[in-house]
Amino acid sequence: MAPGQGSVAIVRISGPEAEAIGRRLFHAPGRQHWESHRVLYGHVVDPASGERVDEALLLLMRAPRSFTREDVVELHGHGGLVAVRRVLELVLAAGARRALPGEFSQRAFLNGRLDLTRAEAIGEMVSARSRRAAQLAMAGIDGGVQRRLTDLRARLLDQLAELEARVDFEEDLPPLDAEAVAGELAAVRGELERLVAEARQGELLREGLRVAIVGRPNVGKSSLLNLLSRRERAIVTDLPGTTRDLLESELVLEGVPLTLLDTAGIRDTGDRVERLGIERSREALAAADAVLLLFDLTAGWTDEDQALRDLVPPGAVLLVAGNKADAAGLPAGPLAPADVRFSALTGEGREELVAELLRRCGAGPAEGLQVALNVRQRDLAAAAAEALERSLEAAAQQLPWDFWTIDLRAAVRALGEITGEEVSEAVLDRVFARFCIGK
Numbered sequence: 001m002a003p004g005q006g007s008v009a010i011v012r013i014s015g016p017e018a019e020a021i022g023r024r025l026f027h028a029p030g031r032q033h034w035e036s037h038r039v040l041y042g043h044v045v046d047p048a049s050g051e052r053v054d055e056a057l058l059l060l061m062r063a064p065r066s067f068t069r070e071d072v073v074e075l076h077g078h079g080g081l082v083a084v085r086r087v088l089e090l091v092l093a094a095g096a097r098r099a100l101p102g103e104f105s106q107r108a109f110l111n112g113r114l115d116l117t118r119a120e121a122i123g124e125m126v127s128a129r130s131r132r133a134a135q136l137a138m139a140g141i142d143g144g145v146q147r148r149l150t151d152l153r154a155r156l157l158d159q160l161a162e163l164e165a166r167v168d169f170e171e172d173l174p175p176l177d178a179e180a181v182a183g184e185l186a187a188v189r190g191e192l193e194r195l196v197a198e199a200r201q202g203e204l205l206r207e208g209l210r211v212a213i214v215g216r217p218n219v220g221k222s223s224l225l226n227l228l229s230r231r232e233r234a235i236v237t238d239l240p241g242t243t244r245d246l247l248e249s250e251l252v253l254e255g256v257p258l259t260l261l262d263t264a265g266i267r268d269t270g271d272r273v274e275r276l277g278i279e280r281s282r283e284a285l286a287a288a289d290a291v292l293l294l295f296d297l298t299a300g301w302t303d304e305d306q307a308l309r310d311l312v313p314p315g316a317v318l319l320v321a322g323n324k325a326d327a328a329g330l331p332a333g334p335l336a337p338a339d340v341r342f343s344a345l346t347g348e349g350r351e352e353l354v355a356e357l358l359r360r361c362g363a364g365p366a367e368g369l370q371v372a373l374n375v376r377q378r379d380l381a382a383a384a385a386e387a388l389e390r391s392l393e394a395a396a397q398q399l400p401w402d403f404w405t406i407d408l409r410a411a412v413r414a415l416g417e418i419t420g421e422e423v424s425e426a427v428l429d430r431v432f433a434r435f436c437i438g439k
Contacts, residue, residue, distance in 0.1 A: 009084040011075045012438065013096055014068045014104060019060060021094045022073035025087075026058045036062040044075060044087050047094075053086045054078055068104055069111035102435025106428060109420060116420030116431065117145040120374060123435045124206060132255030133205045136372050144371040146419055148195070149381075152188050153415040156388075159184055160408050163401045182395040185408070189388040195373055196382045202372020204363040208257030211357070212285050214311075215294035216304050220323040223344035224294065225249055225262045228354070253354050256363045261288060290317035290361050297322040301337050309337070317360050321353055376431070377418045384414035 028042035040058040056077040066072040077087055105122055108114045121140025128134040159181050166176050213221045229249045249260045291312050295305040312318050322338035326346045340356050342349030387410040394403040416422035
């Protein structure tokens with residue numbers, strides 16, 4: 001199917017003039033009634049010429065029973081660039097304007113239809129690259145993130161209210177149990193720290209990893225790529241230097257999207273084309289999230305293997321894997337660097353290699369992960385946890401109640417910014433600017 005083609009295209013109009021524009025452009029034959037949440041059959045008609053532009057369905061959703069809590073009209077017509085463009089031109093000529101990226105979701109948030117975590121989850125659902133990422137996005141749409149954070153914020157507000165009451169009216173109130181307050185603040189901080197730690201897993205499930213497969217020529221890099229992707233993506237021969245360019249393969253392993261970069265073997269060569277491939281391999285090595293360094297178990301660990309290991313940037317995730325574990329009579333040479341052993345020929349050790357790679361990248365088993373914060377939410381949750389730590393320091397030093405409240409208020413504000421209860425227009429613009437047009 002050519003780009004831009006599809007069986008159905010939807011033009012959505014939201015706002016107080018949506019129904020009026022729909023009535024101006026849509027002709028519904030017979031005695032069809034314009035009722036909310038009822039589908040009408042008819043044609044989109046050019047009001048200037050009377051020309052039928054497209055055969056279509058119209059769905060009217062009157063406020064507040066719509067996604068944006070405004071009047072919404074959707075025109076469901078035939079897919080294809082020409083038909084959609086003509087309908088859109090008529091809608092714009094009738095008084096509508098083009099939506100900004102994420103504007104429908106932003107209106108839903110501003111009108112109280114969604115909290116900010118649900119709105120962000122919609123964008124994450126659209127961009128999900130794996131089934132597990134889509135499940136996490138659906139949990140966010142259902143309010144999983146919002147409920148967790150609203151509950152934590154409410155617990156902090158309860159403690160803040162008790163503390164501020166003592167600041168102003170301590171002589172009129174019973175003594176406050178300082179240990180109980182500090183215990184509750186520590187408990188909330190612990191839950192926030194767990195959410196922050198789990199956010200890394202969620203980020204990997206959403207964004208995926210770029211893994212560079214490096215090694216000397218003919219150690220089985222292309223064979224491993226084919227083994228993991230379960231299809232022949234790379235050429236495999238017994239000749240060294242077969243891979244002349246950077247090959248990319250996208251796949252999902254244990255719910256984590258991976259982009260595997262099959263690099264040209266790094267070695268000294270007089271072949272100009274191969275040198276270009278080797279240079280790209282070095283660039284991929286520097287940009288990858290993780291490096292999978294292969295060496296040949298039948299040859300043992302060589303000086304060339306060590307030189308490649310030395311090229312890996314300090315602090316990068318590195319997994320050293322020994323290939324050809326199926327070969328008989330392996331040499332007694334130094335094999336200690338091998339973190340895992342496998343056979344690209346037989347598939348032996350494949351599961352162990354995948355599990356260890358994901359574990360080192362922080363993407364262990366995700367079955368128990370129910371909700372996961374995105375990067376914006378994670379940073380704010382981390383800031384709230386740090387503010388609570390400062391408040392607990394004030395408690396440990398037995399400072400007056402008002403010293404406790406300074407950082408406690410900061411924690412409450414940070415959690416409110418996650419859900420949208422305390423958020424600036426600039427933050428909203430940054431959040432929704434990442435959405436696609438139409439959401």
